[in-house]
Every structure is written in C-alpha cells, then in structure tokens.
Amino acid sequence: MLTLASALLVLLAPCQAFAAAPYLGYTYNTLGDDVRSVNGYLYEDSLDGYNMPTGPFNAPEDLFVAPDDTLYVVDTGNSRIVHMTSDGEPIAVIGDTDGPGKLNEPKGVFVKTDGTVYVADTKNQRIAVFRADGKFVRELTAPTSPLLGKDFSYSPSKLIVDKRDYLFVVSDGNTQGLVQLDPKGNFKGFFGANQVGFSWKRFLIKLVATKEQRAQMTTVKPLAFSNVAQDKEGFIYTTTFGTAYNQIERLSPVGVDTLNPGAKNRYGDRFVSNDAPFSVPAFADITVNDDGLITALDLQTCKVFQYDKLGNLLFVFGGSGDQNGLFTTPSAIGESSDGHIYVLDKGLNRIDRFRITPFAELVHQASKLYVDGRYKESETMWQQVLYLDANYDMAYKAIGKSLFRSERYEEAMRYFKLGHDRYDYSVAFGEYRKIYFRNHFAVIVGLIVLAYLLVKFGLPWTFRYLRGAFQGSNWKRSVPAKGGKAR
Amino acid sequence: MTVMSMMRKVLAHPIDFYYDIQDPKRLKWYQGFAVILLAYVARMLSILITGYAFQTREAYEISYFHEFVWIVVPWLTWSVANWGVSAIIDGEGKFKEVFVGSAFALTPYVVFIVPITVLTDILTLSEGSLYHFLVSAVLWWVGFLVLVKVKVIHDFELGKLVLVTVLSVIGILIIWFIGILLFGLMNQLVHFFIDLYQELQLR
Numbered sequence: 001m002l003t004l005a006s007a008l009l010v011l012l013a014p015c016q017a018f019a020a021a022p023y024l025g026y027t028y029n030t031l032g033d034d035v036r037s038v039n040g041y042l043y044e045d046s047l048d049g050y051n052m053p054t055g056p057f058n059a060p061e062d063l064f065v066a067p068d069d070t071l072y073v074v075d076t077g078n079s080r081i082v083h084m085t086s087d088g089e090p091i092a093v094i095g096d097t098d099g100p101g102k103l104n105e106p107k108g109v110f111v112k113t114d115g116t117v118y119v120a121d122t123k124n125q126r127i128a129v130f131r132a133d134g135k136f137v138r139e140l141t142a143p144t145s146p147l148l149g150k151d152f153s154y155s156p157s158k159l160i161v162d163k164r165d166y167l168f169v170v171s172d173g174n175t176q177g178l179v180q181l182d183p184k185g186n187f188k189g190f191f192g193a194n195q196v197g198f199s200w201k202r203f204l205i206k207l208v209a210t211k212e213q214r215a216q217m218t219t220v221k222p223l224a225f226s227n228v229a230q231d232k233e234g235f236i237y238t239t240t241f242g243t244a245y246n247q248i249e250r251l252s253p254v255g256v257d258t259l260n261p262g263a264k265n266r267y268g269d270r271f272v273s274n275d276a277p278f279s280v281p282a283f284a285d286i287t288v289n290d291d292g293l294i295t296a297l298d299l300q301t302c303k304v305f306q307y308d309k310l311g312n313l314l315f316v317f318g319g320s321g322d323q324n325g326l327f328t329t330p331s332a333i334g335e336s337s338d339g340h341i342y343v344l345d346k347g348l349n350r351i352d353r354f355r356i357t358p359f360a361e362l363v364h365q366a367s368k369l370y371v372d373g374r375y376k377e378s379e380t381m382w383q384q385v386l387y388l389d390a391n392y393d394m395a396y397k398a399i400g401k402s403l404f405r406s407e408r409y410e411e412a413m414r415y416f417k418l419g420h421d422r423y424d425y426s427v428a429f430g431e432y433r434k435i436y437f438r439n440h441f442a443v444i445v446g447l448i449v450l451a452y453l454l455v456k457f458g459l460p461w462t463f464r465y466l467r468g469a470f471q472g473s474n475w476k477r478s479v480p481a482k483g484g485k486a487r
Numbered sequence: 488m489t490v491m492s493m494m495r496k497v498l499a500h501p502i503d504f505y506y507d508i509q510d511p512k513r514l515k516w517y518q519g520f521a522v523i524l525l526a527y528v529a530r531m532l533s534i535l536i537t538g539y540a541f542q543t544r545e546a547y548e549i550s551y552f553h554e555f556v557w558i559v560v561p562w563l564t565w566s567v568a569n570w571g572v573s574a575i576i577d578g579e580g581k582f583k584e585v586f587v588g589s590a591f592a593l594t595p596y597v598v599f600i601v602p603i604t605v606l607t608d609i610l611t612l613s614e615g616s617l618y619h620f621l622v623s624a625v626l627w628w629v630g631f632l633v634l635v636k637v638k639v640i641h642d643f644e645l646g647k648l649v650l651v652t653v654l655s656v657i658g659i660l661i662i663w664f665i666g667i668l669l670f671g672l673m674n675q676l677v678h679f680f681i682d683l684y685q686e687l688q689l690r
Contacts (some may be wrong), residue, residue, distance in 0.1 A: 031545065417539055426540035426612035433609065
C-alpha cells in the first residue's frame with residue numbers, strides 16, 4: 001500500500017524536463033576500468049559571432065578568459081583578436097588594418113591582469129603587445145642568440161607572461177622547451193624541456209647497427225610542447241603531443257615537473273594500444289582555475305578532461321560529433337570564475353559554453369578540502385558524493401583518510417578497501433594491529449606460550465605416537481622401535 | 488600416510504629420499520598425483536587467506552581452473568621433457584621416477600606456503616619483505632629439490648646436471664609451442680567443419 005502511494009506520488013510530482021547530454025558521464029576507477037559516473041558539465045549555449053557587429057569567426061585558434069570574465073578570441077582566419085563579454089557583446093577588436101599593429105594569422109593570446117594584451121603573431125614571427133583599449137604598443141621580434149642553434153625557426157603560437165613580465169613562448173615544433181624572453185624580448189634560455197626516456201628498442205638497435213646505419217638514423221628529440229598555461233601561484237602547465245604518459249606537466253620555477261614526480265601518469269582516455277602514435281591522447285589546450293583544478297582538451301577524442309591539483313581525474317565531457325555539447329575540431333579551452341567552461345570549436349567557428357552540475361560543484365568543494373589535507377571537513381561531502389555516485393573511488397579514499405586521522409582505523413580499512421587503496425589500507429592496518437595487540441596482550445602472549453609448549457612437547461609426542469601406529473607399514477626402515485630413543 | 492612420511496623424508500633427507508624411490512616396489516603412480524593435488528590445495532588456500540594489502544589480483548581475476556593448469560601442465564611437461572632428455576644422455580631414471588619424484592619436489596611449497604601466507608594477515612606492506620623472503624626461500628628449496636632429483640635419479644655429475652636441466656627447459660618450451668600450434672590448427676579445422684555445416688544447412 002505504501003509503495004503504491006509512493007509510486008503515485010512519483011508519478012504526480014511535477015516533472016522537469018532535461019535535454020539528455022549527448023555524452024555519458026564516466027570516470028576511471030583505481031583498477032583502470034572506465035565506470036559510469038554523473039556528468040560534471042552540461043552544454044549550455046554557444047556564441048558564434050554571427051549576431052555580433054564584428055561578424056563571424058574564421059578558424060579561431062585560441063581563447064583567453066580574462067580575470068574579469070571577458071573573452072579574448074584569437075580569430076586566426078581574420079587575423080584579429082576579438083575582445084567580448086561572456087554574453088557575446090563585443091568590447092574591442094584588436095589588430096590594426098594597417099601599420100605595425102597589423103596581425104598575420106595569430107595563434108595565441110595572453111592578457112595580463114592590467115589588461116595588456118600579448119599576441120603570438122605567428123606568421124609575423126613576433127609577439128605583438130597591445131594596450132587594454134586595443135592600441136598597438138610594441139612588438140617583440142624573433143629572439144637572436146647563439147644559444148638558439150642554427151636550425152632554430154621561430155613560430156610563436158602560444159604564450160604566457162609571468163609576474164616579472166617574462167614571456168614563456170611555445171614555438172611550434174621546437175623540442176628544446178619553452179622560449180623564455182625577458183620584458184624587452186631578449187632570449188633568456190629554454191625552459192622545462194621534455195625528456196627523452198630510455199628505450200630498450202633504441203638501445204638494442206644502436207647495439208647492432210653499424211656506424212653508417214647509426215649516422216642515418218634520426219636523432220631522437222624530446223617532444224615539443226603543444227600549449228602552456230599559468231595558475232595564480234605562477235606555476236606553468238604544459239601539454240605535449242605524441243606520448244601516452246605525462247602529457248600534462250606542472251613546471252616549477254626551475255622547470256621541474258611537479259605534477260608527475262618520478263611517475264608515469266596517464267592522462268586522457270586509456271586506449272588499448274600503449275604506443276601507437278595515433279591513438280594516444282593529444283592535449284591541445286589546458287586551463288587551470290584558482291583552486292588548482294586542471295581542465296585539458298584532448299584532440300584525439302574531442303573530450304575535455306578535468307583533474308584535481310594532484311592529477312586525479314574528476315570529470316570527462318564532450319566528444320566528437322555535430323550535436324550541441326560535442327565538437328568537430330576543438331582548438332582551445334577556458335574557464336571563467338563562475339565555473340563555466342568555454343570550448344572554442346575551430347570547425348564550427350563558435351564557442352560552446354558548459355555549465356557545471358550540482359554534482360561537480362560538490363566534488364570540487366570536497367576535492368579542494370581534500371587536496372589541502374583537510375580530510376575531516378570534506379568527509380560529509382564525500383559521503384554525499386558516494387550517495388550520488390558509488391563509483392567514485394576518490395571518495396572512498398578521502399573518507400578513509402579522514403577516518404584514519406580520527407583514529408578510527410577499522411572503519412578506515414573498510415573504506416580503503418572499497419577504494420582499492422592497498423597502501424593506505426596497509427598503513428591503517430598497522431595502526432589497528434598496534435591497538436589490537438595492546439588490548440589483547442594477555443591472550444596473545446598466552447597463545448604464544450601455548451604454541452611454544454605444543455611445538456616443544458606436543459609435536460614430538462604426536463610423532464612418536466604416529467610412528468608406533470604405523471610400525472607395520474612398508475616404510476618400516478626409517479621407523480625406530482617403539483619406546484626407543486626418539487632423537 | 489605413506490605419502491606423508493615420504494614428504495617428511497624428502498624435506499629432511501632429500502638425497503636419501505631420491506635413492507630410496509628407485510626401489511620399484513616403493514613407488515606408486517598415485518603418490519605423484521596426491522602431492523600435486525596437495526600442492527593445488529595449498530595454492531588455492533594461500534590465495535584464499537592472503538591479506539588484502541598483499542593481494543596482487545582482484546578476486547574475479549583468479550580462476551580455480553587456471554591455477555590448476557599452471558601447476559599440472561608445467562609438472563607434466565617437465566616430467567616428459569626431463570625424462571626424454573635424460574634418456575638420450577645416458578640417464579638411468581625411469582619415467583615413473585621422474586614423474587613422481589618431480590611431484591615430491593613441490594613438498595616444501597605444500598608444507599610451508601600456507602603458514603607463510605598467514606603472515607600476510609598480520610604484516611603490513613612495509614614489513615612485507617619478510618613474507619617475500621620466506622616465499623622465495625620456499626621456491627628456491629623447490630628448485631633445489633628438482634635439481635637433486637635430476638642428479639640422483641639419473642646418476643649425473645654436476646656438469647651433466649646443468650646441461651640436462653637447461654635442455655629440459657628448452658624441451659618444455661618446444662612442447663608448449665607445439666601444443667599451442669596444434670591447438671590453433673585444430674581450432675581452424677573444427678571451425679572449418681562448423682562453417683561447412685552451416686553453409687550447407689543455410690543454403
């Protein structure tokens with residue numbers, strides 16, 4: 001009767017209709033399986049420039065969301081930067097029609113907090129600097145230095161400017177790292193190059209190859225960076241094409257990767273093949289918000305992957321296709337301060353805006369406390385996360401850590417087990433064992449004494465007894481006479 | 488009980504044990520099967536009681552059948568390969584001796600793996616080296632018994648012992664290769680007839 005009533009209630013309750021997302025939410029659990037999860041971001045609307053006086057975009061390559069939430073779109077095909085509000089109202093068009101301020105297929109933009117616009121003017125091989133109102137200020141031409149090497153070709157595509165006004169420029173195809181320029185545009189060295197790992201295949205080939213063959217082989221170069229971003233603490237985040245591991249890096253001021261220290265982390269989707277060049281994720285752009293959440297755009301699957309500060313996957317959304325919420329050729333990504341994510345689609349010449357779901361807001365709050373080590377405060381939030389999505393392994397671990405810290409080791413062990421976290425389970429077990437031993441000291445010592453007595457006196461007696469019993473068997477030779485000296 | 492006392496003997500006096508089993512009246516085929524069965528039981532028990540922190544596989548990744556195959560097949564192929572190689576190089580051992588003797592070489596595993604695995608329920612991962620040391624000690628012991636078996640049963644000296652062991656391992660690999668090859672070919676053949684039947688049936 002009660003169930004019937006509740007069923008009726010459910011039927012009569014006012015229904016709110018949602019357009020189904022064209023993608024299914026999922027995440028990777030500790031075992032590496034993709035498991036269903038709740039979507040973290042849903043498609044909201046698009047800006048395509050057709051209703052703007054500035055006209056439609058043409059193959060835009062980059063998007064920058066300024067701290068005041070205005071958008072800078074690098075309209076590469078039209079050789080200009082469109083500065084607009086998040087509602088699609090144009091504020092300014094940067095890039096003169098003539099003179100030194102004329103851009104030629106720029107590919108990247110960076111805006112400082114004071115509004116100064118730095119444009120990676122790719123075809124002109126320079127960085128163009130504009131004032132906040134769009135007036136051309138100066139240019140930083142191609143750096144010259146003997147350190148650059150004679151094969152160096154300058155093709156600035158993406159850039160950031162740090163607090164000292166130093167520029168870090170991604171030069172397309174350059175394998176030596178980011179080009180570091182001082183405020184005057186002088187070359188200050190390469191920054192944070194990728195490393196070439198050891199490869200058995202290469203080693204063995206070199207071992208058997210002759211000198212001539214070795215000379216013909218292409219030298220192995222580190223992989224080039226594809227994009228760069230900066231968080232509010234000044235850490236530099238880079239993305240790399242063509243590798244299955246550590247495609248996302250966080251570089252410290254001395255150029256050391258602090259996101260994957262000594263580890264081979266896999267970002268993006270985990271494909272079956274490990275090394276095939278065309279099936280590994282290709283992260284084209286990356287954005288980091290004030291809480292340290294990393295959101296990266298993968299060209300291979302056209303999906304957006306969001307990670308926490310420690311590199312744990314939180315959400316995946318998007319995909320390849322024509323529906324709203326999917327992309328044809330995404331090129332850039334940005335996040336505004338209200339948590340909207342903007343994805344620039346070069347193929348459709350538009351910006352897609354995604355809103356955050358309540359579930360993702362909950363996870364973000366909880367994960368912010370979690371990465372700061374405030375496990376206790378995050379515990380109830382993680383419980384809510386699990387109530388909504390029991391596949392979220394991170395929640396089990398976080399609750400386990402909170403319980404561990406409040407010295408409830410047995411419960412912590414249970415949660416670590418649910419989260420497949422063997423290491424933390426073992427640590428919690430160590431503490432649990434200590435307490436267990438303390439509480440049952442008398443019994444345990446008693447058992448040990450009993451076991452000792454059994455081994456010392458019980459076993460020899462049993463053997464003697466058994467020998468006696470089987471004296472008649474055909475294994476007689478090794479059996480001494482009953483009652484004789486056993487040892 | 489005879490199997491039990493034989494297991495005690497192989498642990499305490501392996502060389503004497505392998506001399507003794509060359510007495511044709513003493514050795515029975517069932518003794519080999521019994522030890523292998525015990526080894527299988529010990530293996531499954533140890534998997535069952537391994538503490539969570541020490542488990543390397545999820546429960547669904549473990550198959551009773553596969554574990555059985557991974558004990559029986561190496562044992563059978565080793566017996567065949569070792570007997571075959573030794574027979575060519577003047578070994579004295581009979582197939583029965585190799586077969587049952589190899590099974591008894593697993594005795595340390597049968598006897599000790601369960602008590603050692605109990606340790607995983609009271610040790611943490613940081614103390615795990617003790618467990619791993621004991622497990623590898625047991626496996627080395629098993630390997631040692633296998634070598635003693637080859638030496639005593641076939642009456643080899645050391646150089647020949649090493650040679651025969653290496654050849655036996657190569658023999659095992661050849662047997663496996665041929666086995667897999669035959670399996671693949673038979674598969675093709677069976678599928679061919681199934682396809683033929685379907686073709687005629689559905690035409």
